[in-house]
Amino acid sequence: MDCLVACLSSPSIHGARNRRASASDIFEVTILDYFRLPGGKMIMRDLLMHLSSTVGGLMIIVTLFQNNFPPHLGDLLQKYTSKLVRLLYPYIQITFPEYTGERLKKSDVYTAIQNYLTEKATTGAKKLRADTLKDSQSLVLSMDDNEEVTDEFQGTKLWWSSNKIIPCSMSMSVYPATEERRFYRLMFHKHHRDLITGTYIKHVMSEGKAIALKNRQRKLYTNNPSDNWYGYKSNKWSHVVFEHPATFDTLAMEPKKKQEIMSDLKKFSEGKEYYKKIGKAWKRGYLLYGPPGTGKSTMIAAMANFMNYDVYDLELTAVKDNLELRKLLIDTSSKSIIVIEDIDCSLDLTGQRKKEKKKDDDEDEEGKGDPAKKMKEEEETKASKVTLSGLLNFIDGIWSACGGERIIIFTTNFIDKLDPALIRRGRMDKHIEMSYCFFEAFKVLAYNYLDVESHPLFGTIEAMLKETNMTPADVAENLMPKSSTETPETCLRSLIKALEEAKEEAARKKAEEEEEAKKKAEEEEEEAKKAEEEEKAKESEAKHAAKSIEEAKENGLVANGKLEEEKVNVKGNGVTN
Ligand SMILES: Nc1ncnc2c1ncn2[C@@H]1O[C@H](COP(=O)(O)OP(=O)(O)OP(=O)(O)O)[C@@H](O)[C@H]1O
Numbered sequence: 094m095d096c097l098v099a100c101l102s103s104p105s106i107h108g109a110r111n112r113r114a115s116a117s118d119i120f121e122v123t124i125l126d127y128f129r130l131p132g133g134k135m136i137m138r139d140l141l142m143h144l145s146s147t148v149g150g151l152m153i154i155v156t157l158f159q160n161n162f163p164p165h166l167g168d169l170l171q172k173y174t175s176k177l178v179r180l181l182y183p184y185i186q187i188t189f190p191e192y193t194g195e196r197l198k199k200s201d202v203y204t205a206i207q208n209y210l211t212e213k214a215t216t217g218a219k220k221l222r223a224d225t226l227k228d229s230q231s232l233v234l235s236m237d238d239n240e241e242v243t244d245e246f247q248g249t250k251l252w253w254s255s256n257k258i259i260p261c262s263m264s265m266s267v268y269p270a271t272e273e274r275r276f277y278r279l280m281f282h283k284h285h286r287d288l289i290t291g292t293y294i295k296h297v298m299s300e301g302k303a304i305a306l307k308n309r310q311r312k313l314y315t316n317n318p319s320d321n322w323y324g325y326k327s328n329k330w331s332h333v334v335f336e337h338p339a340t341f342d343t344l345a346m347e348p349k350k351k352q353e354i355m356s357d358l359k360k361f362s363e364g365k366e367y368y369k370k371i372g373k374a375w376k377r378g379y380l381l382y383g384p385p386g387t388g389k390s391t392m393i394a395a396m397a398n399f400m401n402y403d404v405y406d407l408e409l410t411a412v413k414d415n416l417e418l419r420k421l422l423i424d425t426s427s428k429s430i431i432v433i434e435d436i437d438c439s440l441d442l443t444g445q446r447k448k449e450k451k452k453d454d455d456e457d458e459e460g461k462g463d464p465a466k467k468m469k470e471e472e473e474t475k476a477s478k479v480t481l482s483g484l485l486n487f488i489d490g491i492w493s494a495c496g497g498e499r500i501i502i503f504t505t506n507f508i509d510k511l512d513p514a515l516i517r518r519g520r521m522d523k524h525i526e527m528s529y530c531f532f533e534a535f536k537v538l539a540y541n542y543l544d545v546e547s548h549p550l551f552g553t554i555e556a557m558l559k560e561t562n563m564t565p566a567d568v569a570e571n572l573m574p575k576s577s578t579e580t581p582e583t584c585l586r587s588l589i590k591a592l593e594e595a596k597e598e599a600a601r602k603k604a605e606e607e608e609e610a611k612k613k614a615e616e617e618e619e620e621a622k623k624a625e626e627e628e629k630a631k632e633s634e635a636k637h638a639a640k641s642i643e644e645a646k647e648n649g650l651v652a653n654g655k656l657e658e659e660k661v662n663v664k665g666n667g668v669t670n
Pocket residue numbers: 343344345346383384385386387388389390391392506527565566567569
């Protein structure tokens with residue numbers, strides 16, 4: 094009761110809105126809303142103040158009655174008061190909370206409304222929030238918390254308000270700022286119920302989505318450590334604006350292969366109905382593999398730009414367990430690419446079984462083991478308990494279907510290291526090999542870096558690329574002019590020089606390897622010979638011993654007991670009679 098009185102007499106009822114709400118504030122907001130009089134403009138503040146204090150008084154009286162009179166009288170009073178309020182207040186309100194599904198996921202409806210109201214807010218609201226849009230060139234203004242705007246639809250007036258409340262909590266929280274709840278509230282006259290619930294809300298959704306598409310600023314996300322996931326509006330992902338300039342045009346790759354990937358992506362983006370028909374979740378997995386510097390990460394950027402998707406760069410080592418992995422997945426939006434780079438390094442996904450075995454072997458060899466090493470191992474185990482099966486579930490378990498229209502990409506330098514289950518078709522539907530630079534890829538780089546489509550030196554380069562393995566990254570580095578005096582010709586010549594050096598280096602390495610292999614083979618041969626000789630020596634020794642016993646037996650020089658003893662010794666040396 095004290096709380097109620099304090100609330101009604103508080104200056105905040107007429108003024109400050111941007112502050113933390115208590116239970117009394119919720120009541121305050123309700124009263125303000127109930128007596129908000131629709132008009133051409135928004136609230137007439139004086140009248141509102143009047144009405145709110147009148148009803149506030151009325152509510153106090155009702156509460157007093159309820160507390161101090163017999164229950165049946167209190168109930169009666171409550172009933173008539175409600176009737177009176179309904180009579181005075183013929184408006185309907187709909188609330189759209191920011192989060193849905195046990196607060197796991199941001200509501201699409203809320204986002205659509207937010208976009209829809211952006212344009213209304215610029216003209217209607219008094220408190221606006223400014224965000225930068227594409228290329229940080231333009232500003233977009235949206236409604237601030239606890240602000241209101243009017244809308245009109247087919248001659249009907251409606252009122253939107255953005256609300257933020259932080260409920261009073263009796264418990265002491267370590268994370269005080271995370272309990273705030275945002276929601277939009279739509280208010281309209283009860284006569285227009287059908288129009289609003291039937292047509293208007295659909296109109297808001299489609300407009301909001303169209304605006305979002307128009308203003309879409311793609312994002313590059315990275316996962317936060319779970320220690321920062323507190324509160325229901327937990328930030329599992331942090332993001333920056335995705336601004337990578339790579340496209341399929343600038344990607345150095347065989348044109349046929351490039352075209353094939355682009356068609357595959359296009360088919361996927363148009364495949365909503367098809368995926369539904371075949372009963373498959375609308376997602377596709379790509380495995381990009383190849384040596385470092387062959388363009389795997391560049392390819393991902395080109396794909397994101399081609400598809401106009403967001404990118405979620407998932408750092409698996411920061412994920413503690415399978416449950417966290419699932420939560421991260423649920424928190425990704427559709428039209429996105431989820432990337433796990435260098436999957437072979439992220440976790441020991443070559444199979445947990447091998448890891449177990451290796452650990453056993455190590456322990457056998459090293460007795461109790463080095464304490465520092467043990468601590469490090471323990472630390473690693475603590476850091477991530479994501480298992481292969483957790484990752485498999487992440488890719489195509491039941492949860493992977495929520496959201497739809499998602500691409501999952503793994504990259505690796507060593508495809509052979511991965512567990513076959515992880516990369517089988519259906520999980521990683523398309524395997525793309527990123528290879529060393531061939532002539533077709535070189536031409537793309539030459540055009541990108543030097544603006545040349547043909548040159549007399551191209552023939553030499555083509556021949557050299559056939560003989561030498563050089564990554565597109567190295568080719569690109571050699572083609573890039575290092576000073577303003579460099580011309581395309583000097584750059585191409587520096588590439589030829591680099592290719593010659595690379596060829597020599599490769600030949601030297603090959604010779605070294607061959608030498609090494611030869612040496613190893615010789616050593617092995619030597620060892621085998623030695624082992625054979627040892628074996629032979631043992632055999633002859635045993636034969637000799639057996640012969641001596643035979644002789645002794647024949648000569649009757651050795652007693653029976655002694656003979657038996659000798660026999661045992663001979664058996665011990667690997668010879669049986
Ligand atoms: N196929 C390519 N087309 C265009 N540029 C490329 C290509 N490959 C490499 N590059 C250039 O080389 C740089 C390194 O390439 P990128 O990071 O994509 O290689 P990566 O395969 O992801 O390497 P890693 O395995 O080490 O992650 C890029 O910034 C890009 O400029």
